Amino acid sequence: MESEKLHVGMSLLMIGLVALTWTWGLKWAPTELHMGEVYRIIYVHVPAAFTAFFSAFILLIASIVTLIKKESSAGLWGRSVAEVGLIFTVLTLATGSIWGRPTWGVWWEWDARLTTTLILALLYCGYLILYSSLAAGPQRNKIAATLGIIIAADVPIIYKSVTWWRTLHQPPTLIRPGGESTIDPEMRIALVSCMVVMIIVGAFLTYQRYRNLALAEELEKLSYEQTP
Amino acid sequence: MKLLFSQTMTIVRHGFKIEWANPERWLSPILFAITMLILFSFSVGTIEGPDTAKLLVAETYLTAFFSLQISFARFLEPDQQDGVFSLLRTYPLSGSAWYLGKYITVMIMGLLILIPTIFLTSFLHAKSGVSLMSIPVITVAVTALSGMAALGVLLSTMTMGSGSKQILYPLLYFPLTAPVLISAVEASKSILVDNVNLQSLMSSWLGLLLIFGVMSFTLGILLFGELVKAE
Numbered sequence: 001m002e003s004e005k006l007h008v009g010m011s012l013l014m015i016g017l018v019a020l021t022w023t024w025g026l027k028w029a030p031t032e033l034h035m036g037e038v039y040r041i042i043y044v045h046v047p048a049a050f051t052a053f054f055s056a057f058i059l060l061i062a063s064i065v066t067l068i069k070k071e072s073s074a075g076l077w078g079r080s081v082a083e084v085g086l087i088f089t090v091l092t093l094a095t096g097s098i099w100g101r102p103t104w105g106v107w108w109e110w111d112a113r114l115t116t117t118l119i120l121a122l123l124y125c126g127y128l129i130l131y132s133s134l135a136a137g138p139q140r141n142k143i144a145a146t147l148g149i150i151i152a153a154d155v156p157i158i159y160k161s162v163t164w165w166r167t168l169h170q171p172p173t174l175i176r177p178g179g180e181s182t183i184d185p186e187m188r189i190a191l192v193s194c195m196v197v198m199i200i201v202g203a204f205l206t207y208q209r210y211r212n213l214a215l216a217e218e219l220e221k222l223s224y225e226q227t228p
Numbered sequence: 229m230k231l232l233f234s235q236t237m238t239i240v241r242h243g244f245k246i247e248w249a250n251p252e253r254w255l256s257p258i259l260f261a262i263t264m265l266i267l268f269s270f271s272v273g274t275i276e277g278p279d280t281a282k283l284l285v286a287e288t289y290l291t292a293f294f295s296l297q298i299s300f301a302r303f304l305e306p307d308q309q310d311g312v313f314s315l316l317r318t319y320p321l322s323g324s325a326w327y328l329g330k331y332i333t334v335m336i337m338g339l340l341i342l343i344p345t346i347f348l349t350s351f352l353h354a355k356s357g358v359s360l361m362s363i364p365v366i367t368v369a370v371t372a373l374s375g376m377a378a379l380g381v382l383l384s385t386m387t388m389g390s391g392s393k394q395i396l397y398p399l400l401y402f403p404l405t406a407p408v409l410i411s412a413v414e415a416s417k418s419i420l421v422d423n424v425n426l427q428s429l430m431s432s433w434l435g436l437l438l439i440f441g442v443m444s445f446t447l448g449i450l451l452f453g454e455l456v457k458a459e
Contacts (some may be wrong), residue, residue: 067454118404126400133390143386146451148442150382153447154404155431165414
């Protein structure tokens with residue numbers, strides 16, 4: 001009961017935090033000089049993209065732990081973070097596309113970051129399909145962990161190749177080589193806040209999904225044991 | 229070291245014995261490549277203009293990628309059918325030797341698909357005046373193949389027990405090898421169009437191909453044992 005209350009409280013807190021930061025970005029942050037109001041989508045797009053790629057990093061850690069410690073819980077963490085990563089990747093693609101229409105004039109362009117993000121979405125899908133298609137057990141955890149490591153190791157190479165290949169996307173504005181930032185300080189604070197909140201929401205969702213998966217696994221074990 | 233070498237060579241010999249006994253296994257990807265090249269030629273027609281080299285290179289690598297994917301996806305099938313795979317899992321065989329043996333076999337089988345594909349494109353599009361049969365282009369192609377083969381062995385082992393292998397393998401293989409396709413096309417284009425030498429490409433596309441190859445091979449050596457070890 002105590003845990004139930006905590007869960008509801010945490011969920012409400014997450015909704016409140018997202019509502020607050022999005023209102024900050026979409027309403028109170030200053031308007032951008034060249035793009036006008038349309039730029040405000042960055043308060044959703046950039047944090048979602050950051051969380052999507054950060055999820056790949058967490059997937060790498062969960063995968064390494066799975067292989068070293070042979071714990072099934074680490075495998076479940078891997079699956080949870082891949083699911084959450086996929087949601088944020090899809091959100092990034094959707095908001096990027098919406099942003100691209102007024103700024104580039106098209107819904108989709110074979111731009112470096114769009115392509116990289118699409119590839120990441122496909123890899124998350126592949127990971128989840130592989131996970132679901134294998135029989136439960138330590139072997140499944142090992143295979144999924146191996147794929148998790150390959151995906152995480154491949155992401156920087158994909159990013160580099162696609163960036164060299166072609167890019168329309170603007171260069172990083174938040175932090176540039178040399179530590180200099182080109183974004184207005186007011187916008188930067190709002191954007192960083194949105195990113196921090198999105199990471200927290202991502203972590204919360206991953207934890208919730210992990211709990212559900214752990215419960216499902218427990219139930220599966222029980223039903224298996226009770227089968228005559 | 230001696231044991232690792234002898235185990236590797238045994239796996240290689242066994243692999244070739246299987247491939248030799250079933251020519252269909254390496255002939256069908258080559259036939260697939262020929263079919264694709266013919267279809268490309270029919271659909272694209274005569275290639276002319278400034279993008280000729282780029283189009284030909286892209287056509288060749290795409291064809292090779294599809295054919296290699298077919299070959300990589302099923303290279304463990306005979307071992308599974310004969311029960312050799314289960315036997316090797318319990319046998320005191322080093323995971324690295326096993327991986328290395330499979331990698332060498334796949335690399336050679338890959339070359340048997342890649343080189344005829346490059347030759348066929350040059351032959352079928354001889355009128356365009358672009359020949360891919362040059363040492364630098366083949367070096368790029370073989371470097372690309374080395375990374376793809378390393379990843380192919382791992383992916384094939386991973387998807388072996390999956391019920392949806394037919395869909396899963398390409399779904400994982402193509403996004404993961406996207407940098408290889410881009411790098412191989414761009415590197416070959418630079419060689420053919422801009423006359424860039426291999427040394428200059430080392431700091432760009434060829435370097436990326438090498439990094440991918442080394443990374444995939446290292447991951448393979450480190451992780452293959454974990455994947456095949458008996459529980």
